[in-house]
Amino acid sequence: MPDQSAEATLKYVTESGINAIELMGGPAESFAGLPASTIDRMRMGQLGGKQRRGEALTADETKELREMQQEAEAYAKVVAEWREKVDYRKFEQLRKMYKDAGVSIYAFKPSAFGQNNSDADIAYGMKAAKALGASHVTLEHPANDAHTQRLGRLGEQHKISVGYHGHEQQTFTFWDTALAQNPRNGLNFDAGHYVAAGHTDMMELIAKQHKRIYSMHIKDRQTPANGKGNLAWGEGDTPLPAIFQAMRANKYRFPASIELEYQVPEGSDAVKEVQRCLEFCRKVIV
Template sequence: MKDNSKHARTRRKFLKNSAALATGIVLSEPLVFGAPSILSSYNQNDSKINGVQIGCITYSFRDMTDQSAEATLQYVLDAGINAIELMGDPAEHFAGKPKNPVDRRVFYGMMRKSKSGGLTQNQIKEFEEMKSQLENHRKVVADWRSTVGMGKFEQLKKMYTDKGVHIYAFKPNAFGVKNTDAEIDYGLRAAKVLGADHVTLELPGNDAHTRKLGIMAAKHGMNVAYHGHTQQTPTFWDTALKQSEHNMLNLDLGHYIAGGNTDALELIQSKHERISSMHLKDRKNPENGQANMSFGKGDTPIVEVLQLMRDKKYTYPVSIELEYEVPQDSNPVKEVAKCLEYCRKALEG
């Protein structure tokens, strides 16, 4: 996307049309988002639009109180989504994974404070104890993964399939450098049973590990798709891609733009055959502060990319990833539905 003026004109035209539609909705229905009938996508499983599969990563619902597989399925349905990248916890807990003794929300809150130097001495001690508990729990989980059967994963797939939801990717924390080969094998087997054709993880920055993952994935007929943040560049994945045809991209379009890249359309066209799935969020570029924004408010060329996929008939799924701050009068499910409606307008325009 080197022609920024063209991108700006496309965005302005799209937002103008969307604003006009939104105005009509407001005039006809004062609650706007208070009732499920407002958006055509809400409570409907119809998120494949003009050939482009719009899904979401279930990480988007991380702030919802109930994180069970059953509740996660309902969030997906209520948002109007019919295909997902499933995070590990809902599926693994459904299958009997040992419970984590550490409150994940408290831990991640402390992690954020730790990075900014905002922890007190007592909190530092508590944070270190949490990390020790997590390390012990990691070993317990590794043992569980090495022996658990696939029966519960088969049940989960049926539960989701019966409601019209396809799991195209699985993301348990089972593929890192610290994970055992037994855990990696388990994660690939579970993903296949769930109906996924790829697993996702952060690119580890370890060439020996990506080589091993490619080899292990091949044995299961699966792909491993690597995710990145603002360190993504056009050559970010090249070593892993050369190592194995089973190593693929899990491109994050929003992070790519926040990293200062301006060639998203060119990247996608050159690497589309190696993209297993793409995360979709709207972020500002470095000159504008890199913030996560609601769809249409950032610098990510969402409209242009979706229309490129539609016109070129690219078939990899797009995962809405909710990372902007949810308004006080809303919730993650409603916000994912809003993101889906934005994508729908882009693909029907």
């Protein structure tokens, strides 16, 4: 959707019929006063991806990428300085604004938890999450045991949990080391990616780890044999009815996040498609 402000995001959420969310850093941090970046992240990602794949960049592309990287480094310093002085009451105000509209924030995902982030950055993200009312923060699993141990320790210190997200690298034992390191470490499980990775033991994984699943992303992807596509709900191979019915029957406490990643049909928009996903949930939870 075009407007990614906290106010617009809240409007999209309420129009979708959702009453609890995992909130990305952008809307919350802009609301709290973070100076806006002028970097074209999409273009930077395109050029960076081309370089990582070993594809030759033209002289102009090389210059463009270098300038973007320098701008990103300078902006990172601006962000770090802002985070040191941030007024957490702004996050509390956002929490109240959402709560007054009937929406709770159960997870927060700012770009503050990477391996290159300082302990101060990480502490900021965790404090902001608490001010928003979240029970946990989320990030991509770093594939670095020292870093998951560090995050677990800081989560324990700040009394907030850490949910690690995975894509097609997820396996039944993917989170075992992080879970063993600290009780604050847990799963931000992605059911669709797990199916696309070719695994058939998802229900067993959910049953085993349900107490350590802090939140779960839901999308309807296909198996590798069927092309791994990301389809409208009910058209892929993710066992959505079984997941939702197991959550209800076993009284699992973690939320399942509608993650809209399939192609939005012509004439529709993200709000209408999330409404469609929510209606699918209502029909299969019987």
